[in-house]
Amino acid sequence: MRYHGETRRRLRLALLGLSLLAPLAAHADSWQQIQNEAKGQTVWFNAWGGDEAVNHYLDWVSGEVKRNYAVDLRIVHIADAADTVKRIQTEARSGRKTNGSVDLLWVNGENFRSLKEANLLRTGWAEQLPNWHYVDVSKPVREDFSVPVEGAESPWGSAQLTFIARQQQTPQPPTSAQALLEFARTHPGTVTYPRPTDFTGTALLEQLLINLTTEPEALKQPPSEKTFAAVTAPLWAYLDKLHPLLWRQGKDFPPTPARMDTLLTNGSLSLSLTFNPMHAKQKVAKGELPKDSYSFGFSQGMIGNVHFVTIPANATASAGAQVVANFLLSPEAQLRKADPAIWGDPSVLDPAKLDAKQQRTLQALIPENTPPVLAEPHSAWVNVLEQEWLRRYGTH
Incomplete structure (x- = not known):
């Protein structure tokens, strides 16, 4: 079959367009697969339980992911993430490479470093989350206390002394x-x-x-x-x-x-x-x-610093954990979390990436005269x- 010059040019442009769209389509397909796999999974989320406002917020998150994604989120209230790190390390020593007891962990700093250096974390997933595109990458979201994150944890809140x-x-x-x-x-x-x-x-x-x-x-x-x-x-x-x-x-x-x-x-x-x-x-x-x-x-x-959630390498419900991590990055979840009447935990989202109403809401929540980080x-x-x-x- 012969094509005229203009037709050939259009065909080339169309094929180029398809080749550019292919990775996006593949990513959409893979995220759809993750959501499908997550349905019906129980996600055990080990999170600091020392504040009533935090606990109420996580109860709300549990209800939302249950209704919207059919994920059963169970919160394990912990006093110190180091205790959960020890449990993950113990499971690794006993050869428990799958069916781990922790699917998602609120973590940062030395606890993250301990797990990452021992290769006990799932890596490369965080920046593949659809809601990553809202993240403010000028915050320290790609390193955690000077340790490169490498997609092994997803940000969900920021903090400052x-x-x-x-x-x-x-x-x-x-x-x-x-x-x-x-x-x-x-x-x-x-x-x-x-x-x-x-x-x-x-x-x-x-x-x-x-x-x-x-x-x-x-x-x-x-x-x-x-x-x-x-x-x-x-x-x-x-x-x-x-x-x-x-x-x-x-x-x-x-x-x-x-x-x-x-x-x-x-x-x-x-x-x-x-x-x-x-x-x-x-x-x-x-x-x-x-x-x-x-x-x-x-x-x-x-x-x-930024606080993160991470997924152990031996997690039982890693698909469900990714769905929860993605929800935690949604504008809805981030703006609710930033509201002092709910929790008052600062957002990790870039206001410029939000719509006008969301931007106004977020700007109103940021304290005045905040010193540089x-x-x-x-x-x-x-x-x-x-x-x-x-x-x-x-x-x-």
């Missing part, structure tokens, strides 16, 4: 590490932080280390025995000055940020601490913090900082 104060008590908050030390001198006994190994307490150690060290580049790599003392010396010198000025002279530390909130509410403390910049709004909305409570941070930035140190710093802190101050 944030101080809370009360307007009546503290109209001018300290906005640097040195200002915090001066504030503690001027208001002795009203400043403290959660005892490491509480995650928020350790985060403050990392924040202060970033602010004070003379070797910030060292924090992007795992700590070295040779340089650890030199890199961290300014932090310990600072804490040695700060601790005698703290609540209970730094001889006792609140176990959790929630305890700090209580002490802020009753006037014992001038400052509380959270890893959620929307926490104050959320707690004020629920009447759990005084109405004049507000958030602030250091003007040069506060450390922040500083990247977390490499995840290996968490444990060594905690151990050194306990060695120096933990026996008081």
